[in-house]
Amino acid sequence: MTIKDKAAIVGVGATKYWKRGQSFPETELSMACTAILSALEDAGLSITDLDGFSIYSSSCDPAEVASVLGVPEVRWATTTTSGGGGCAGALGVAAAAINAGMATCVVSLMTLQQLNKRLGGSEVGGMLAYATASEGSSPYGGSGIPPTAAFTANSGMLSPGHSFSVLAQRHMYLYGTKREHFAEVCMSQRENARKRPDTAVQTDELTLDDYFNARMISDPLCLFDYTQETDGAVAVITVSADRAKDLKQPPVYIMSSAHGGTGRWGPAIFKYFQAPEEEFASSGHRPVAKRLYEMAGITPQDVDVALLYDHFSPLVIMQLEDYGFCPIGEGGNFVAEGNIRYGTGSIPVNTHGGNLSEAYIIGMTHVREAVEQMRGTAVNQVKDAEVALVTGGPASLPVSGTLLHR
Amino acid sequence: MTNKEMTTNPEGTQGVFPSIMKETAANDLTRPFWEAARDNRFVCARCTNCGTFRLPPAPFCYECQHRDIEWVELPGTGTVYSFTIVRHPLAKMLQPSVPYASGIIEIDGTQGAGARMICNIVDVDVDQLKIGDKVEIVWEHVNDEMSVPRFRPVDA
Numbered sequence: 225m226t227i228k229d230k231a232a233i234v235g236v237g238a239t240k241y242w243k244r245g246q247s248f249p250e251t252e253l254s255m256a257c258t259a260i261l262s263a264l265e266d267a268g269l270s271i272t273d274l275d276g277f278s279i280y281s282s283s284c285d286p287a288e289v290a291s292v293l294g295v296p297e298v299r300w301a302t303t304t305t306s307g308g309g310g311c312a313g314a315l316g317v318a319a320a321a322i323n324a325g326m327a328t329c330v331v332s333l334m335t336l337q338q339l340n341k342r343l344g345g346s347e348v349g350g351m352l353a354y355a356t357a358s359e360g361s362s363p364y365g366g367s368g369i370p371p372t373a374a375f376t377a378n379s380g381m382l383s384p385g386h387s388f389s390v391l392a393q394r395h396m397y398l399y400g401t402k403r404e405h406f407a408e409v410c411m412s413q414r415e416n417a418r419k420r421p422d423t424a425v426q427t428d429e430l431t432l433d434d435y436f437n438a439r440m441i442s443d444p445l446c447l448f449d450y451t452q453e454t455d456g457a458v459a460v461i462t463v464s465a466d467r468a469k470d471l472k473q474p475p476v477y478i479m480s481s482a483h484g485g486t487g488r489w490g491p492a493i494f495k496y497f498q499a500p501e502e503e504f505a506s507s508g509h510r511p512v513a514k515r516l517y518e519m520a521g522i523t524p525q526d527v528d529v530a531l532l533y534d535h536f537s538p539l540v541i542m543q544l545e546d547y548g549f550c551p552i553g554e555g556g557n558f559v560a561e562g563n564i565r566y567g568t569g570s571i572p573v574n575t576h577g578g579n580l581s582e583a584y585i586i587g588m589t590h591v592r593e594a595v596e597q598m599r600g601t602a603v604n605q606v607k608d609a610e611v612a613l614v615t616g617g618p619a620s621l622p623v624s625g626t627l628l629h630r
Numbered sequence: 631m632t633n634k635e636m637t638t639n640p641e642g643t644q645g646v647f648p649s650i651m652k653e654t655a656a657n658d659l660t661r662p663f664w665e666a667a668r669d670n671r672f673v674c675a676r677c678t679n680c681g682t683f684r685l686p687p688a689p690f691c692y693e694c695q696h697r698d699i700e701w702v703e704l705p706g707t708g709t710v711y712s713f714t715i716v717r718h719p720l721a722k723m724l725q726p727s728v729p730y731a732s733g734i735i736e737i738d739g740t741q742g743a744g745a746r747m748i749c750n751i752v753d754v755d756v757d758q759l760k761i762g763d764k765v766e767i768v769w770e771h772v773n774d775e776m777s778v779p780r781f782r783p784v785d786a
């Protein structure tokens with residue numbers, strides 16, 4: 225027994241997307257509540273229907289949200305561990321809770337305001353805190369600096385961008401991947417974003433010259449290879465497949481969902497980079513992809529549109545490989561041949577513009593776009609699209625993926 | 631043994647990431663590494679049951695789940711497994727340091743994965759650094775407690 229087709233996404237809601245810090249005087253709490261109410265309304269439901277939270281990266285405090293919004297009874301409240309990698313997986317947890325009878329109407333969401341904080345730190349105190357943080361630190365207070373921190377804190381690798389630069393460098397070394405390939409990911413997604421000025425934060429044209437004239441941040445990554453930093457909130461509502469039939473929107477069924485990864489990937493990219501040789505220059509998604517296709521009973525050829533977590537452009541290339549759209553090591557040439565372009569490519573990728581050009585709400589913009597593609601209402605609608613892949617991560621485990629169909 | 635040591639300019643030096651952590655926060659599991667470091671010696675924890683190296687030392691072997699380790703002295707040489715050249719300073723204090731190289735070093739004498747070092751690579755032309763380059767450890771003695779390992783290219 226699996227969760228295949230047992231639940232469906234029936235509502236999507238979001239705030240507008242702002243450049244970093246510009247959502248003030250909204251707060252992460254107010255934006256979360258706005259997105260939830262909007263998603264419920266989209267579904268034709270109300271706050272009295274909501275009884276579950278299936279989130280990731282502890283994106284909000286369900287206690288606070290439920291109290292502020294007056295949720296009558298919370299019956300389910302979970303978060304996947306670690307960070308943004310759990311994004312797509314939170315949908316599977318929602319489906320599992322509903323299928324098990326533990327909850328009936330579950331919200332998954334992210335709310336993000338980078339006003340007083342920035343991922344990766346931007347001053348020395350922040351760098352040291354980042355370098356010495358324990359994973360999953362306890363609200364009761366940690367036991368101080370973990371003894372292993374001293375092995376990495378003075379390495380100079382202090383941000384997610386530095387970590388992913390190292391993976392990208394190894395991918396280039398092993399497979400001949402080039403910066404032109406990263407550029408194609410950035411330009412393809414920018415073209416998609418330019419067609420949706422209502423949501424996209426970056427809408428200027430991006431040429432190959434622009435790309436190669438951009439400043440290098442951490443070789444081999446330049447400014448455009450890094451995600452933007454933005455504010456906003458996105459929420460989606462999941463209910464049982466039976467109940468979904470009677471609601472306002474066409475149901476978008478959860479075909480399969482998986483989160484996790486190889487144990488030795490662990491916190492690899494943010495700590496000690498101890499992933500095994502065969503998985504190092506990858507997105508870490510291969511085990512998740514295998515389970516995802518098995519549960520859904522489909523192959524990569526059946527996927528019509530892919531919403532791939534793109535905090536850094538090379539990770540799109542690695543996910544194309546790990547999700548089987550091309551052989552391992554051939555992702556660079558695959559994108560160079562135009563395969564991810566909307567309208568002409570064999571597998572349109574990040575039709576919304578992605579983190580790189582639309583907005584970075586830690587993966588939830590990808591979920592929103594996947595749902596709109598399956599409803600047939602996307603701005604860059606893939607014609608006759610029936611199956612969408614949406615992914616979260618890589619980051620520390622878990623990374624995740626979900627397949628949706630209309 | 632001065633060739634195994636380096637000193638840094640408190641004002642910052644291009645190519646050298648300043649030691650922002652000045653204490654080892656050691657416990658019984660990690661202390662032998664830092665004690666050896668004070669003497670410019672590189673030691674690595676090895677599982678007494680199956681011989682798998684663990685760095686940083688972890689309380690269990692990921693291959694056989696055994697707890698006990700022994701500390702093995704190694705030459706402190708290795709190979710650049712991957713790296714990045716950091717050109718954008720994350721903080722103002724890093725302005726004199728950029729560009730600097732940071733990388734993952736596979737340590738000679740270990741099995742590789744499971745015992746990689748994450749380090750600043752110094753004394754290198756950042757535009758010439760390559761995966762596969764041979765490197766050796768060099769220590770900065772920050773204070774009586776903390777000696778920071780870095781790597782530099784092995785002269786051909």
